[in-house]
Amino acid sequence: MTKHKQGWTPLQIATHIGAFIPLIVLAWDFWFGSPTSPLMINPFQEVTFRTGKTTLVLLMLTLAVTPINIVFGIKQVLPLRKPLGNYTFMYGVIHFLIFIVDNGYVDNTIDFMAVYQATFEKRFAYVGFTALMIMLPLALTSNRWAMRHLRKNWKRLHRIVYAAGIAGVIHYVWLVKSDIRQPLAFGALLILLLVIRVPAVRRTIINFRRGLTGQSQAVVGGA
Amino acid sequence: MTDIKSSEITPEHIYLNRRKFMVGIGALAASSAVLAACGPAGQTAAPENSDGASQAEAIAAVSAETDELGDELTTYEAVTNFNNYYEFSTDKEGVAPLAKSFDPEPWKVEVGGLVNNPKTYDIDDLRTKFDQQERIYRLRCVEAWSMVIPWMGFPLAEILKEVEPTSDAKYVRFETVYRPEQMPGLGSPWYTWPYAEGLRLDEAMNDLAIAATGLYGKNLLPQNGAPIRLVMPWKYGFKSIKSIVKIELVDYQPTSLWMDAAPNEYGFYANVNPEVDHPRWSQATERRIGEFGRRKTLPFNGYAEQVAHLYDGMDLRVNF
Numbered sequence: 001m002t003k004h005k006q007g008w009t010p011l012q013i014a015t016h017i018g019a020f021i022p023l024i025v026l027a028w029d030f031w032f033g034s035p036t037s038p039l040m041i042n043p044f045q046e047v048t049f050r051t052g053k054t055t056l057v058l059l060m061l062t063l064a065v066t067p068i069n070i071v072f073g074i075k076q077v078l079p080l081r082k083p084l085g086n087y088t089f090m091y092g093v094i095h096f097l098i099f100i101v102d103n104g105y106v107d108n109t110i111d112f113m114a115v116y117q118a119t120f121e122k123r124f125a126y127v128g129f130t131a132l133m134i135m136l137p138l139a140l141t142s143n144r145w146a147m148r149h150l151r152k153n154w155k156r157l158h159r160i161v162y163a164a165g166i167a168g169v170i171h172y173v174w175l176v177k178s179d180i181r182q183p184l185a186f187g188a189l190l191i192l193l194l195v196i197r198v199p200a201v202r203r204t205i206i207n208f209r210r211g212l213t214g215q216s217q218a219v220v221g222g223a
Numbered sequence: 224m225t226d227i228k229s230s231e232i233t234p235e236h237i238y239l240n241r242r243k244f245m246v247g248i249g250a251l252a253a254s255s256a257v258l259a260a261c262g263p264a265g266q267t268a269a270p271e272n273s274d275g276a277s278q279a280e281a282i283a284a285v286s287a288e289t290d291e292l293g294d295e296l297t298t299y300e301a302v303t304n305f306n307n308y309y310e311f312s313t314d315k316e317g318v319a320p321l322a323k324s325f326d327p328e329p330w331k332v333e334v335g336g337l338v339n340n341p342k343t344y345d346i347d348d349l350r351t352k353f354d355q356q357e358r359i360y361r362l363r364c365v366e367a368w369s370m371v372i373p374w375m376g377f378p379l380a381e382i383l384k385e386v387e388p389t390s391d392a393k394y395v396r397f398e399t400v401y402r403p404e405q406m407p408g409l410g411s412p413w414y415t416w417p418y419a420e421g422l423r424l425d426e427a428m429n430d431l432a433i434a435a436t437g438l439y440g441k442n443l444l445p446q447n448g449a450p451i452r453l454v455m456p457w458k459y460g461f462k463s464i465k466s467i468v469k470i471e472l473v474d475y476q477p478t479s480l481w482m483d484a485a486p487n488e489y490g491f492y493a494n495v496n497p498e499v500d501h502p503r504w505s506q507a508t509e510r511r512i513g514e515f516g517r518r519k520t521l522p523f524n525g526y527a528e529q530v531a532h533l534y535d536g537m538d539l540r541v542n543f
Binding site: 035036037038041042044045102103105106107108114117118121122123124125174175178179 | 300301303304305313314315316319368411413414484485500503504505507508510512513515516517518519
């Protein structure tokens with residue numbers, strides 16, 4: 001890891017602000033939105049959809065950081081991976097909390113059994129829950145203290161984010177009715193982002209890019 | 224469905240207070256869980272004024288503010304803006320704007336097939352010939368949300384009796400209008416258009432089964448299936464086919480659009496049944512639009528007394 005620098009780059013500031021935009025838009029729509037919008041008519045469903053979509057988009061952005069550096073050589077994006085990962089987890093937690101309240105309050109009583117059933121008896125919910133549980137240790141170890149103590153294992157541990165990505169996309173595919181174009185688009189993007197990381201592919205891309213920019217030194221090892 | 228004691232009708236001031244409560248609670252749901260920093264929930268009252276006024280007008284056109292179980296009517300605004308109508312859009316909020324350019328008149332409904340007396344009705348004939356009754360029904364969507372809607376319409380049996388089904392007629396098949404130029408959703412390759420639905424003849428003859436031409440005392444709007452639609456209150460909403468142009472008596476079980484699109488998820492009967500889950504989600508509970516908590520789903524959507532006998536001896540898990 002590179003040495004920690006003081007102050008944030010404009011990209012980092014933009015990331016932190018951007019991560020709150022979905023929540024700001026949500027608040028805006030609650031305050032000023034039309035009373036006939038789905039958010040006002042069926043708020044639980046709409047908030048669940050929006051936070052879920054945001055989680056998935058942020059997860060893809062997190063997974064896009066390394067490929068952006070590989071393909072375009074833009075090192076400045078690397079420090080964005082940590083906040084993007086953490087915001088992914090934050091939205092995932094909000095998404096799940098709303099799901100719990102949505103399913104757990106039935107006939108004016110708190111119904112834990114209903115939450116349990118909603119989470120574990122339907123495959124789309126279960127795989128979504130799995131994605132969140134995969135991200136939990138990643139969020140907990142997303143700090144320099146954990147990096148120091150886990151050493152090599154930190155990187156190994158954080159590779160399970162790929163599994164979270166796969167689980168997240170499956171969660172979306174299994175949820176939709178029949179027009180699965182959008183979930184499949186996420187799936188295609190995920191595959192692309194994972195393939196670029198394959199060492200042989202990565203080397204080929206970096207060497208090709210360096211050839212274009214006139215740098216002659218070939219990359220042999222993994223980065 | 225209209226025999227409701229006056230003591231069961233919620234007085235208007237209580238009704239309006241409840242509405243305020245619901246609107247507040249909707250905001251609270253988000254603000255407490257998500258937006259703790261965004262301020263007091265009560266301040267969302269702004270849109271309620273216009274909303275509340277038009278609801279009062281809408282309520283004035285109906286005979287009761289609740290169904291026979293005492294459940295409040297869903298607001299006119301929710302009923303006319305939160306719609307599943309894939310011929311226009313798969314987004315519920317996208318239907319009403321796109322449906323504005325749909326012409327529900329002139330309109331003809333062709334009734335034929337295995338009948339002695341095939342007929343083509345003009346929509347005006349249907350509105351005047353058959354006595355339009357108010358029916359306050361719960362509508363339970365297969366997606367686990369529900370509404371209470373004051374329909375105007377007449378028993379489907381009245382049309383069927385007039386055309387005289389032959390002894391070979393066992394089922395009724397319905398078809399929605401196909402107008403790609405006015406219904407952009409018809410371009411979707413995921414479904415076999417036009418929308419089709421089917422009923423067993425005895426289901427279609429049941430007194431609860433109506434052909435609806437209006438709601439809240441007005442003619443149906445395009446997003447609600449203008450000018451005429453089916454309403455089958457004990458079945459999931461998708462059975463209540465909209466904008467009908469064709470009714471055909473047949474001797475085979477019709478295949479509906481949803482049976483065709485996802486046969487493991489949507490069956491021919493599609494009776495509301497909390498015991499039989501959708502493969503992707505539970506049907507045990509539902510969210511009544513406008514309420515904070517969920518409620519338990521009732522067998523046959525609360526109409527078991529009137530319709531359960533139609534399915535005596537049938538395995539409802541198999542015939543879902």
